[in-house]
Amino acid sequence: MYNKAFEKESFKKEVKDNLKILYRKTIEDATKQQIFQAVSYAVKDVIIDQWMATQKQIEKQDPKTVYYLSMEFLMGRALGNSLINERAFTEVKEAMDELGFDLNSIEDEEPDPALGNGGLGRLAACFLDSLSTMGYPAYGCGIRYRYGMFEQKIENGYQLEVPDMWLKNGNPFEMKRPEYATEIRFGGTIRVERDCQGREKFIQENYQSVNAIPYDIPIVGYGNNVVNALRIWDAEAINTFQLDSFDKGDYNKAVEQQNLAQTIVEVLYPNDNHNAGKELRLKQQYFFISASLQRAVAKFKEKHDDIHRLPEKVVFQLNDTHPTVAIPELMRILMDEEGLTWNEAWDITTRACAYTNHTIMSEALEKWPIELFSRLLPRIYQIVEEINRRFLIEVDRRYPCNQEKVKKMAIIYDGQVKMAHLAIVSGFSVNGVARLHTEILKNQELKDFYEMMPQKFNNKTNGITQRRFLLHGNPMLADWVTDHIGNDWITDLSQIRKLAIYADDKKAQQEVMNIKYQNKLRLAKYIREHNGIEVDPRSIFDVQVKRLHEYKRQLLNILHVMHLYNQLKEHPDMEFYPRTFIFGAKAAAGYRTAKLTIKLINAVADVINNDKNIGGRIKVVFIENYRVSNAEMIFAASDVSEQISTASKEASGTGNMKFMLNGALTLGTMDGANVEIVEEVGEEHAFIFGLSADEVIRFENQGGYNPMDIFNNDQDIRKVLMQLINGYYSPRDPELFRDLYDSLLNSRNCGRPDTYFILKDFKAYAEAQKRVEWAYRNEEGWARSSILNIAGAGKFSSDRTIQEYIDEIWHLDKIRVEMPE
Numbered sequence: 001m002y003n004k005a006f007e008k009e010s011f012k013k014e015v016k017d018n019l020k021i022l023y024r025k026t027i028e029d030a031t032k033q034q035i036f037q038a039v040s041y042a043v044k045d046v047i048i049d050q051w052m053a054t055q056k057q058i059e060k061q062d063p064k065t066v067y068y069l070s071m072e073f074l075m076g077r078a079l080g081n082s083l084i085n086e087r088a089f090t091e092v093k094e095a096m097d098e099l100g101f102d103l104n105s106i107e108d109e110e111p112d113p114a115l116g117n118g119g120l121g122r123l124a125a126c127f128l129d130s131l132s133t134m135g136y137p138a139y140g141c142g143i144r145y146r147y148g149m150f151e152q153k154i155e156n157g158y159q160l161e162v163p164d165m166w167l168k169n170g171n172p173f174e175m176k177r178p179e180y181a182t183e184i185r186f187g188g189t190i191r192v193e194r195d196c197q198g199r200e201k202f203i204q205e206n207y208q209s210v211n212a213i214p215y216d217i218p219i220v221g222y223g224n225n226v227v228n229a230l231r232i233w234d235a236e237a238i239n240t241f242q243l244d245s246f247d248k249g250d251y252n253k254a255v256e257q258q259n260l261a262q263t264i265v266e267v268l269y270p271n272d273n274h275n276a277g278k279e280l281r282l283k284q285q286y287f288f289i290s291a292s293l294q295r296a297v298a299k300f301k302e303k304h305d306d307i308h309r310l311p312e313k314v315v316f317q318l319n320d321t322h323p324t325v326a327i328p329e330l331m332r333i334l335m336d337e338e339g340l341t342w343n344e345a346w347d348i349t350t351r352a353c354a355y356t357n358h359t360i361m362s363e364a365l366e367k368w369p370i371e372l373f374s375r376l377l378p379r380i381y382q383i384v385e386e387i388n389r390r391f392l393i394e395v396d397r398r399y400p401c402n403q404e405k406v407k408k409m410a411i412i413y414d415g416q417v418k419m420a421h422l423a424i425v426s427g428f429s430v431n432g433v434a435r436l437h438t439e440i441l442k443n444q445e446l447k448d449f450y451e452m453m454p455q456k457f458n459n460k461t462n463g464i465t466q467r468r469f470l471l472h473g474n475p476m477l478a479d480w481v482t483d484h485i486g487n488d489w490i491t492d493l494s495q496i497r498k499l500a501i502y503a504d505d506k507k508a509q510q511e512v513m514n515i516k517y518q519n520k521l522r523l524a525k526y527i528r529e530h531n532g533i534e535v536d537p538r539s540i541f542d543v544q545v546k547r548l549h550e551y552k553r554q555l556l557n558i559l560h561v562m563h564l565y566n567q568l569k570e571h572p573d574m575e576f577y578p579r580t581f582i583f584g585a586k587a588a589a590g591y592r593t594a595k596l597t598i599k600l601i602n603a604v605a606d607v608i609n610n611d612k613n614i615g616g617r618i619k620v621v622f623i624e625n626y627r628v629s630n631a632e633m634i635f636a637a638s639d640v641s642e643q644i645s646t647a648s649k650e651a652s653g654t655g656n657m658k659f660m661l662n663g664a665l666t667l668g669t670m671d672g673a674n675v676e677i678v679e680e681v682g683e684e685h686a687f688i689f690g691l692s693a694d695e696v697i698r699f700e701n702q703g704g705y706n707p708m709d710i711f712n713n714d715q716d717i718r719k720v721l722m723q724l725i726n727g728y729y730s731p732r733d734p735e736l737f738r739d740l741y742d743s744l745l746n747s748r749n750c751g752r753p754d755t756y757f758i759l760k761d762f763k764a765y766a767e768a769q770k771r772v773e774w775a776y777r778n779e780e781g782w783a784r785s786s787i788l789n790i791a792g793a794g795k796f797s798s799d800r801t802i803q804e805y806i807d808e809i810w811h812l813d814k815i816r817v818e819m820p821e
C-alpha cells in the first residue's frame, strides 16, 4: 500500500459514517449517488490534511506563485483522478468491492465538471495537475459557472443542447471561502479629485456592484502531498437593500444588482474559437479578474510591505486574451488603491503579466467596441487609453510618421479595443502553443509586434497529463508499461522511450494489440448501450473526437466515408478491411454549418449502418455528449487518430497527444503539434497528407483557389458532392445539405468557396486512408508502430510543458510537503 491515509478498514468505516451523517442511511439502503458523496467526503478528508500542510509550507517558505487566469477549466471528474494522484485507487477499489460496490460505477455518479469548451480549457486543467505534481505553488483562477458546457443530446440526428446542471447534488470537493469575498464594480462615472498634495484621485460613482465569493477546489499532486487550489468565483448580490425602503431609485437599483449577480456567472459561453462580442462576456471577464487580482495583491501584502516587489513573488499567466483586463485592472489597483505613480505601476504590471496565444483564427480575436467597453468599465478604459497613447509614442519613435504601423498595431483603433494588442504590449512574454504556431505568429499574424519586441516571443509546445490520460483512462496499458519499464513514467514521461526496445518483440506486440482489443470491447459495449449499434471490435477504430469546427474538417472525414461507401457499392467484391468511423463533437449552439455537419454524419450513419448489402464492413458512430469522462475511454480504444485540420489553423491540438500516448497512429496534416509528433515518432509511423501551412497561406494570399476545377475533373468527388443535394442521405428533404455543398463550391456571403481546402486535400486524404488500410493488414507492423507511438509520446507530457514555463517565464520556487506520521 502506498498511502496509509487510505487504509482499507478505516476508509470503509469512514464511508459508512459519512452515509449516516449526511443521509441518515446505512450502506444497504443508500443510493449510488449517496455512496459517491460519502466516498468523496472520505477522500476529501485526506486531501484537506495535505492541503493544510501545503499552506503551512507556503506560509513558511514564501515561494513565488503563478496565477493561471482562465475563463475555462475543463477539469473532468475529480474522484478517480484524486485517487490516482493519492496513489490509492487500487486500495479504494478493493475497499469498495468489499462493501459490494464497483468503484467505476461510483465514479460514473459524479457529474463531469465542464467549465470549459475544449482544448484551451482542458490544457488549463492538465497544467494544474502538472503544477501540483511537480511541487509548484499555483492558483487556477476562474468562474464558477452555474451551468458549464451544455449536455448534448442527439435527436433525429440533430444536436440538442440541454443545460448542464453540474451543481445539482452539490460538489463534495469544493470549499466556499466567504472570508475572501470582494466587491466588483461596473459602470457609472469617474470623478477626478485632487488630494492635498495635488495628486489626482479617481472616484467611481453611480456604479452597480456585485459580491464575488470564491470556492476552492483542491488540485492533488501525484504522490507528493502537494495540494494547490482552483479558485472559481461565484457572484452574489450586495445586500444593501431594504424591503421597506420607500426610495424607488434604491429599489430599482437593488433589483438590477440582484439580476446582475444572477446573470454574470450563469453560463459558460459555448463558443470555441469564435467571438460573438457579447457584453455579458466582458462582464464575466472583469468580474473574475478583478476578484482574483484584488485577492492576489491582498495576499502579497499580508507578507510584504513593498508592493514594488510584487513581480518577485507573483506572476499572472493570461490564458488567451480572455483575461486581458487583468492588465489595466492591476494598473488600477496599484495606482488608485496603492497610490503608485503610472511609471511605478507600469513597471510592476509589465513584469508580472504574460500572455499565451491559442489561435490565429481571425473570428476568434477579441475586440470590444469603445462605447461598450468604456460604459461598462469606465476607469479601466481610461487606463487602456493611456497605455495606448504611450505605446503609440513608442511606435512613432521606432517608425516615425508611419500610419500603416499605427493602423496595424494600435490597441485602440477604428472604434475598437483590441485585446491581443493590449496583452502583447503590456506583458513580458508572448507564447504560442506549438512550434509551427509560434513561427506563424512571429512571421505572419503578429509580425509587426515580433519585429518591435522580438525578446518577448517564445514557444511552449502543449502537453497532456499522463496521469489522467493513461494511468486512469487506460489501466491495462498503464500496467503493461509499468511491467516493462517501471513506474517512473508516471512523473517523468521521457522514461517511456525505453519501451522502444519492445517494438520488435513479438510477445510485446501481441500484448499491446490484445490490450487495445480489450479496450475496443469496452468501447463497443458503450456504443451498443448508448447508440444501439453493433460494431466489430476487430475492425479498424478510426476516430475523430474534438469540437466541431469547419477548420477541423469533420466534413472531409465524412465525405471520405461517403466515398468509401460508394466504392463498396460499386465493387462489392473489392478488398476492404472493416472500419468503424467514430465521431464525437459538440457544435457551438449558434454555429449552423457545424450543426448541419453533425446531422450529415448521423444521416450517413443511418444509411450505411442499415445497409445489409455491405456486410457490416463500414460502421459510422456518432458518440453523443463527447466530454472528458468518455474521452478517456475513447482514446484507449482507438487505432487511428484523425488530426486533419487545414494546415496553419490548429494552433496545437492536444487530443493528438492523448491518442498517441494510447498507441493510436496519427492520420493528419502537418499542422499544430502534429509536426512535432511526427518528428518524435518518425514519419513512417504516421500517415501524413495534404497541403502544408505555407501552401495554405500562399493560396490565401492569392485569394483562394477554384474548387470547380476539382469538381469537374474528379468523378469520385463529384459523385459524393451530388449526393449532398440529390437526397441520397435525406430523401424526404433533398435540399437539407445544400449549405454544405455551397460552402465547398459557391462563394457564400462574399467569402471564398471551400475556405478550408477540403476538396483540395480530398485526394491526398483518400490516399492516406488507403495507406492506413494496408498498414493495418500487417498486424506486426502495426503493433510495432503502435508501440513506437507510445514510446515517442514522452515529449508531450504537460510536465515538460510546465517545466518550460517555469524555466523561461515563471521562475517559480519548488515546495516540498512532508506529512507528519
Ligand code: 26Q
Binding pocket: 117, 118, 119, 120, 121, 123, 269, 271, 272, 273, 274, 275, 276, 277, 281, 358, 359, 364, 366, 433, 462, 650, 651, 652, 653, 654, 672
Ligand atoms: C472568445 C470570445 C468570445 C467568446 C468565446 C471566445 C473563445 C472561447 C474559447 C475563443 C476561443 C476559445 C477556445 C479556444 C481553444 O480551445 N483553442 C485551442 O487551444 C488548444 C490549447 O492550446 C490548442 O491545442 C488548440 O489548437 C486550439 O484550437
